[in-house]
Amino acid sequence: MLNQQIISNFSVLSEKVREVKPLVHNITNYVTVNDVANVLLAMGASPIMADAKEEAADIASIASALVLNIGTLNARTVESMILAGKAANEKNIPVIFDPVGAGASAYRNEVTGQILKEVKISILRGNLSEISFIAGLKSNTKGVDASEADSLNDAESIAKNVAKKYNCAVAITGKIDVLSDSCRVFKIANGHAALANVTGTGCMSTAIIGAYASVTNDMLLAAVSGVSTMGIAGEIAYEKAKNLGTGNFHIALIDAISNLNSSMILERAKIQ
Amino acid sequence: MLNQQIISNFSVLSEKVREVKPLVHNITNYVTVNDVANVLLAMGASPIMADAKEEAADIASIASALVLNIGTLNARTVESMILAGKAANEKNIPVIFDPVGAGASAYRNEVTGQILKEVKISILRGNLSEISFIAGLKSNTKGVDASEADSLNDAESIAKNVAKKYNCAVAITGKIDVLSDSCRVFKIANGHAALANVTGTGCMSTAIIGAYASVTNDMLLAAVSGVSTMGIAGEIAYEKAKNLGTGNFHIALIDAISNLNSSMILERAKIQ
Amino acid sequence: MLNQQIISNFSVLSEKVREVKPLVHNITNYVTVNDVANVLLAMGASPIMADAKEEAADIASIASALVLNIGTLNARTVESMILAGKAANEKNIPVIFDPVGAGASAYRNEVTGQILKEVKISILRGNLSEISFIAGLKSNTKGVDASEADSLNDAESIAKNVAKKYNCAVAITGKIDVLSDSCRVFKIANGHAALANVTGTGCMSTAIIGAYASVTNDMLLAAVSGVSTMGIAGEIAYEKAKNLGTGNFHIALIDAISNLNSSMILERAKIQ
Numbered sequence: 001m002l003n004q005q006i007i008s009n010f011s012v013l014s015e016k017v018r019e020v021k022p023l024v025h026n027i028t029n030y031v032t033v034n035d036v037a038n039v040l041l042a043m044g045a046s047p048i049m050a051d052a053k054e055e056a057a058d059i060a061s062i063a064s065a066l067v068l069n070i071g072t073l074n075a076r077t078v079e080s081m082i083l084a085g086k087a088a089n090e091k092n093i094p095v096i097f098d099p100v101g102a103g104a105s106a107y108r109n110e111v112t113g114q115i116l117k118e119v120k121i122s123i124l125r126g127n128l129s130e131i132s133f134i135a136g137l138k139s140n141t142k143g144v145d146a147s148e149a150d151s152l153n154d155a156e157s158i159a160k161n162v163a164k165k166y167n168c169a170v171a172i173t174g175k176i177d178v179l180s181d182s183c184r185v186f187k188i189a190n191g192h193a194a195l196a197n198v199t200g201t202g203c204m205s206t207a208i209i210g211a212y213a214s215v216t217n218d219m220l221l222a223a224v225s226g227v228s229t230m231g232i233a234g235e236i237a238y239e240k241a242k243n244l245g246t247g248n249f250h251i252a253l254i255d256a257i258s259n260l261n262s263s264m265i266l267e268r269a270k271i272q
Numbered sequence: 273m274l275n276q277q278i279i280s281n282f283s284v285l286s287e288k289v290r291e292v293k294p295l296v297h298n299i300t301n302y303v304t305v306n307d308v309a310n311v312l313l314a315m316g317a318s319p320i321m322a323d324a325k326e327e328a329a330d331i332a333s334i335a336s337a338l339v340l341n342i343g344t345l346n347a348r349t350v351e352s353m354i355l356a357g358k359a360a361n362e363k364n365i366p367v368i369f370d371p372v373g374a375g376a377s378a379y380r381n382e383v384t385g386q387i388l389k390e391v392k393i394s395i396l397r398g399n400l401s402e403i404s405f406i407a408g409l410k411s412n413t414k415g416v417d418a419s420e421a422d423s424l425n426d427a428e429s430i431a432k433n434v435a436k437k438y439n440c441a442v443a444i445t446g447k448i449d450v451l452s453d454s455c456r457v458f459k460i461a462n463g464h465a466a467l468a469n470v471t472g473t474g475c476m477s478t479a480i481i482g483a484y485a486s487v488t489n490d491m492l493l494a495a496v497s498g499v500s501t502m503g504i505a506g507e508i509a510y511e512k513a514k515n516l517g518t519g520n521f522h523i524a525l526i527d528a529i530s531n532l533n534s535s536m537i538l539e540r541a542k543i544q
Numbered sequence: 545m546l547n548q549q550i551i552s553n554f555s556v557l558s559e560k561v562r563e564v565k566p567l568v569h570n571i572t573n574y575v576t577v578n579d580v581a582n583v584l585l586a587m588g589a590s591p592i593m594a595d596a597k598e599e600a601a602d603i604a605s606i607a608s609a610l611v612l613n614i615g616t617l618n619a620r621t622v623e624s625m626i627l628a629g630k631a632a633n634e635k636n637i638p639v640i641f642d643p644v645g646a647g648a649s650a651y652r653n654e655v656t657g658q659i660l661k662e663v664k665i666s667i668l669r670g671n672l673s674e675i676s677f678i679a680g681l682k683s684n685t686k687g688v689d690a691s692e693a694d695s696l697n698d699a700e701s702i703a704k705n706v707a708k709k710y711n712c713a714v715a716i717t718g719k720i721d722v723l724s725d726s727c728r729v730f731k732i733a734n735g736h737a738a739l740a741n742v743t744g745t746g747c748m749s750t751a752i753i754g755a756y757a758s759v760t761n762d763m764l765l766a767a768v769s770g771v772s773t774m775g776i777a778g779e780i781a782y783e784k785a786k787n788l789g790t791g792n793f794h795i796a797l798i799d800a801i802s803n804l805n806s807s808m809i810l811e812r813a814k815i816q
Contacts, residue, residue, distance in 0.1 A: 029593070030302040030574040030577060030593075031577050031578055031581050031593050032578060032581075033302060033303050034303055034304060034306060034307070034471065034472070034578060035578070037303050037304075037471035037472075038470060038471050038518065038519070038522065041468075041469050041470065041471055041518065042469065042517070042518045042519075047471065048373070048376075049301070049302075049303050049343070049344055050344065050373070050377070051344060051346065052344075052345060052346040052347065052379060054346075054347070054377075054379035055377035055378070055379035055380060058376075058377040058378060058379065059376065059377055062376070071593070072593055072594065072595060072596075073596055074595065074596040074598075074620065075596065075598070076346065101592070101594070104592075104602075104603065104606070105594070105598075105599035105602040105603055106599070106602060107596060107598035107599035107602065108599060196585075197585050197586065197802065198582060198585065199578065199581035199582050199585055199591065200578070200581075244799050245586070245796075245798065245799025245800065245801075245802040245803050246582065246585065246586045246798055246799065246802040247582070247586075247794075247795035247796060247797065247798030247799040247802070248795055248796075248799055250519075250582065250795075250798070251519035251520055251522075251523055251795055252517075252519060252520075253519065254517065254518055254519030254522070255516050255517025255518065255519040255520055256517065257517075258469065258517040258518040258519065259517050302574040305574060305575050306575055306576060306578060306579070306743065306744070309575050309576075309743035309744075310742060310743050310790065310791070310794065313740075313741050313742065313743055313790065314741065314789070314790045314791075319743065320645070320648075321573070321574075321575050321615070321616055322616065322645070322649070323616060323618065324616075324617060324618040324619065324651060326618075326619070326649075326651035327649035327650070327651035327652060330648075330649040330650060330651065331648065331649055334648070348618065522791075523791035523792055523794075523795055524789075524791060524792075525791065526789065526790055526791030526794070527788050527789025527790065527791040527792055528789065529789075529790075530741065530789040530790040530791065531789050
C-alpha cells in the first residue's frame with residue numbers, strides 16, 4: 001500500500017526546491033558532471049562544482065548541501081572531499097555521499113572508509129554491491145554498474161544496519177529501491193530498466209537528493225524524494241523515447257525532471 | 273535603435289569562421305567542456321583542449337585564440353593557464369578570459385587577479401557579479417550562476433571602467449548584455465531566460481567569442497558577435513523546444529548554432 | 545567487392561557484446577568521456593573510468609579491455625595509463641590506444657612514444673596525421689582534428705608498416721578507413737562527413753573497438769567492427785537528423801548505436 005504521507009511531503013519538497021533555488025556543491029566525477037549540473041538546474045536548484053583544495057571548504061560553507069561522488073576519485077580530489085565535508089559538518093550543511101564502485105578496488109575501499117570516518121554523512125546512496133561493501137559484507141561489485149547478483153533479499157536489513165552504524169539515511173537503489181534511517185523503511189517501485197542504459201543516472205539521483213536535503217531537515221524524506229524523482233523521470237522518459245534509442249532517452253530524462261511538478265508526483269510516486 | 277554596421281560586421285564574421293576554421297585552444301572546466309567543443313565545431317571552428325603544463329604553451333602557440341575559463345580551476349590547470357596565456361601574448365594571439373565564480377571564494381579571487389596580472393587579456397566575459405568583483409566593487413556572487421541582485425544599473429560604467437583598466441573588451445552578460453572597450457558601448461537584447469536552465473551557456477559564449485576573435489582584430493566586435501550568437505541561438509532553441517524541456521532545449525541550442533548563417537544574423541540580431 | 549566473411553564475423557561480434565556485457569576500462573579525456581561511456585552502454589558493454597594511479601592497475605586487471613586516450617593527457621594520468629597498460633599486458637587483456645593529437649606538441653609526441661615503448665598495444669586507432677607521426681613520417685597534425693592534407697594515398701602502406709613495427713592492428717580513420725595487422729588489409733566505406741561536426745566520434749570509435757576486442761581474439765576484426773559501427777551509426781544518424789543540426793545528430797548517433805543489430809550490420813557494412 002502506498003504511503004500517501006511521504007508522497008505528499010515529497011511533492012511539497014519539489015515545489016520548495018524551485019522556490020528556494022538552493023546552491024548545491026558537488027565534488028564529483030568528470031564522466032557525468034554535465035548531467036549532474038543540468039538535472040540540478042532542471043529541478044530548480046543551483047549547481048556549483050569546485051574541487052580544488054584551496055577553495056573546497058569555502059564553497060561548501062556557502063552551499064546548502066554538499067554532494068561527494070568518488071566515480072573518478074584521485075588523491076587531489078579526495079583531499080578536497082574531506083576538507084569540504086568537514087567544513088559542511090561544522091555548519092550543519094547536509095553531506096550526501098555516493099560511494100561509486102566501492103568494492104571494485106582497494107583504493108576505492110580505502111577512500112570510502114576514510115570519508116565515512118572523517119566526515120559525518122547525512123545520506124548515503126549506492127547500489128546493493130556498494131552498500132554491502134560498506135556494511136562489511138562480501139561485495140561483488142563489477143566495475144561501477146550494479147552487479148547482476150544484486151537482489152532485494154537482504155537490502156532492507158543492510159540499509160537498516162548501515163543507517164544505524166553511520167547514523168544517516170541510506171538509499172539502496174535497484175529494481176526496487178530500499179531506503180532507511182534505521183527506524184523507518186521505505187520501498188520505491190518507480191523507475192525503468194532503461195535507466196541502466198545511460199551513464200550517470202545514479203550520480204544524478206545522488207545530486208537530486210542533495211537538492212532536496214537543502215530544503216528539509218528530514219534526510220530520509222530527501223533521499224526518498226530524490227530516488228523517486230529519478231524513477232518517475234525514467235518512466236516518463238521511456239514513454240517519450242522508447243522507440244528512439246538511448247540518446248533520446250537520455251535527453252527525455254532531463255526534460256522529464258525539468259517538467260516534474262507536485263501533481264505529477266502525487267499521481268506517479270510508488271512509495272511504500 | 274539597432275546598430276546596423278556592427279550587425280553587418282558580425283554577419284560577415286560568422287561566415288569567416290566557417291571559411292577559416294580557426295583552431296581555438298581552451299583551458300576550461302570539466303563540467304561544460306563537451307558543449308564548448310561542440311559549439312565551436314557547430315560554428316565551423318576547430319576546438320582543442322589541452323591543459324598539461326608540459327604542452328600548454330606549445331598548443332597555445334599554434335592556435336588562433338586561447339580561451340581561459342576557471343569554472344573548475346586547480347593549481348595544476350592555473351599554472352597551465354598562465355603558461356598558455358604568456359605564450360599567446362608573445363605571438364599576439366587573442367586571449368579570452370571567463371572568470372567563472374569570481375567573488376565566490378578567496379581562491380577564485382586570487383587566481384582571477386593573478387591571471388589578469390600575468391596575462392594580457394583581449395576580452396573578458398562574465399556576469400555582473402563576476403565583472404563587479406574585478407572592478408573592485410563588492411560582488412554578491414552566489415556560486416557560479418548570476419545572482420538575482422544583478423541589474424543593468426551600473427553595468428555600463430563597470431564595463432567601461434574594467435575595459436579601461438585592463439585595456440581589453442569587456443562583456444557583461446545578463447538580461448541585456450552590456451559590452452565596451454572603454455570607448456564604444458554596445459547593448460544586446462537577444463537571448464531567452466531559458467538559457468539559464470542549461471549549464472555552460474556562459475562558457476559556450478566565451479568560447480564562441482574566442483572563435484570570432486580568431487578572425488578579426490576588433491576585439492569588441494568579436495565579443496558582441498559571440499554574445500549575440502548565443503542570444504539568437506537561445507531564442508531559436510526556445511521556439512523549437514519550449515514544450516519539451518531543458519534537455520531538448522540544450523540540444524536545440526547546439527542545433528541553432530550549427531544552422532546559424534549571415535542572413536539569420538541580419539534578421540535577428542538586436543544590437544544597439 | 546565487399547568481404548562478406550568479415551562482415552559476417554562483425555555481425556556475430558556485435559551480438560556477443562550484448563550477451564557478454566564486457567567491462568571496458570577507459571583512461572580517457574574529460575571532453576568526450578560522457579559520450580564514450582554512453583556508446584559503450586548503448587552497444588551492451590559496461591564502461592568504467594578510473595584514472596588514479598592508486599587503482600589503475602587493479603581496475604585494468606578486472607576489465608576485459610583497456611582503452612587509453614591521450615586527448616587531455618597530463619603527468620598524473622599518463623602515469624596511470626602506463627600502470628594500467630602493464631597490468632593489462634600481464635593478464636593478456638587487450639589494450640587499445642588512441643594517440644589523440646600525436647604530432648601536435650612535443651609532449652604528446654613524447655608520451656605517445658613512451659606508451660608504445662612501455663605497453664604492448666593490441667590495437668592503435670587514429671587519423672592519418674596521428675598514425676603518420678607514429679610511423680616516423682612528418683605529420684601535419686593541426687590540433688586534434690584530422691588535417692585537411694590527410695589523404696588515402698599512403699594510408700595503406702603506413703598502416704601495414706606501423707602494424708608490423710608494433711605487432712598490433714592499426715586503424716587509420718578518414719573518408720575511407722584503412723586497417724591492417726600487417727598481413728591483412730581492410731578498407732571501410734561507411735561513415736558520413738557529419739561525424740566530423742561532433743566532438744569525440746574518434747574517441748567513441750576507439751572505445752567501441754575496445755568492447756569488441758573484449759570478446760574476440762582477432763584484434764583486426766575488433767578494429768574493423770568498431771570503425772564500421774561508428775560509420776554505420778553516422779549514416780543512420782544523418783538520415784534521421786540531417787535537417788535538424790549537429791546537436792540532434794549527436795543524439796541520433798547514440799540512438800543508432802543502441803539500435804544496431806546484426807541484420808543492420810549485414811545490410812549496411814561496406815568493408816572490403
